[in-house]
Amino acid sequence: MGKDSGQDWLEAELADTLDEDYEIELEDAVLSMKIKEIYRNAHGETLPRPEYFRALLQLQSELIKLQDWVVHNREKVVVLFEGRDSAGKGGVIKRITQRLNPRVARVVALPAPTDREKSQWYFQRYVPHLPAGGEMVFFDRSWYNRAGVERVMGFADEDQVEQFFTDVPEFERMLVRSGIRLVKYWFSITDEEQQMRFLVRIHDPLKQWKLSPMDLQSRVKWESYTKAKEEMFARTNIPESPWYIVPGNDKKRARLNCMDHLLSLFPYEDVPHEEITLPERVYNSDYERSVLPPELYVPSKY
Template structure:
């Protein structure tokens, strides 16, 4: 009688445990790779940066807390899908304030079909002729979706105003319109959350120096970013008026102190989770079906030139 070619159950379990351990190591490696973006500095800039900051959260503690919060984000995601909720989270702040870093950690382990990031470029000539909010509307969520805006319609209250891309009449019209626009979103069933990442003048200068001296980060610097250093006080005045005129009960602003990147990420994610009444949702336990073996099947041998070269 021919032997069953399928592996034994004990072999399956042993292989699964080895695979799971390897996967967990890969996950940790991925976290370290992301964190390395903060460590690739010239020695001089690193010395200045650490002297200005002092010790942050120890890395092992940071990873434990981040993974715990990311596990809760998965529960939030499942609840949003199950309940058909619509969520918009806006991330605003000065250049280099850490918006992208926290967005990356929020979305890192979530389903991109459920949670997506919107970072719109400068408007085209056609978009400039439209109703100001029009180009943002197509990106709003449907039921069961979460949208993270890496900058948003608040560009008009910040960079467009300070850099002269919008005149005072346009800015005034924006401030008149945006509270009602956001109330309309909330009335439509969207849960709207607005975060402002706050850093000091000295901290922004250090982070810009890091980008200038780090070839892996220079792409993050644009001429507009550099001009924002010159106009620090103008941005401050614009931010203060923005808070005064758009901090409405239906969609309040939440300020995240951002000088310490690790604490800012953890505090923001932890706070975001407190804003939703999410809970575990019913789900069927996944069962892996048995592999079907066909003794007549032979895997085709493909030409070597179809394969990516194994250089590493």
């Protein structure tokens, strides 16, 4: 490959990477023009796309360094993402893990507990998902369901909630003593912002799957969720695993601020890597590639 062709290839790869980012960003833009106009007027200006992408790619490159450090040092990392429905938890998790190795960094988003799980020790269903050495686990909602949705929606009684508040500080201290680096984020949005995001989801067919009857009830019970959140902070914000609140009304800034803050919590540094060299292709003069039947190929419609 000549110098010019190599440069062209690198530029094409970079363009493809930016296209991938742009494709993800489009998910925030595919909605009716009327709703888009209302949302823009209510929300105001955010970061210009070029500025956002430059910062995003820089932070993602640092996250790769963090990943390499975690693997090299056999670190164990758990990051919890909590917040109201539509607060942006999934969006930031997607950007954090976008360029990481899924064998190292995995996302856990558990469904509602089964009848069997309801009869177990409350934390039991979460324990199998905790990391081994060299792994990072991102919980999209976590054991704090008990302090939030389960409490507000009546799936847990007050005795169960009180037992949770008694147990969770010691449970998290146990995790930290075991060598797990535990980080807890709460994504905070205003009442008005959540209402706008729900309207967007209702009118955008690509996002309607994100709405559940439970989400709609969370609008009715906004104040109940607020009271539950305040008590949760008061009783679970311990020195070993403090809460960090991410203002989330501006999605782009929330993502960048969270990623930057997460990186600041770890003493990561460059780790040694073996030099990678591409081996020469081995040619066998006796080998003849077989012709595969055309029906095996995906049709070239685009």
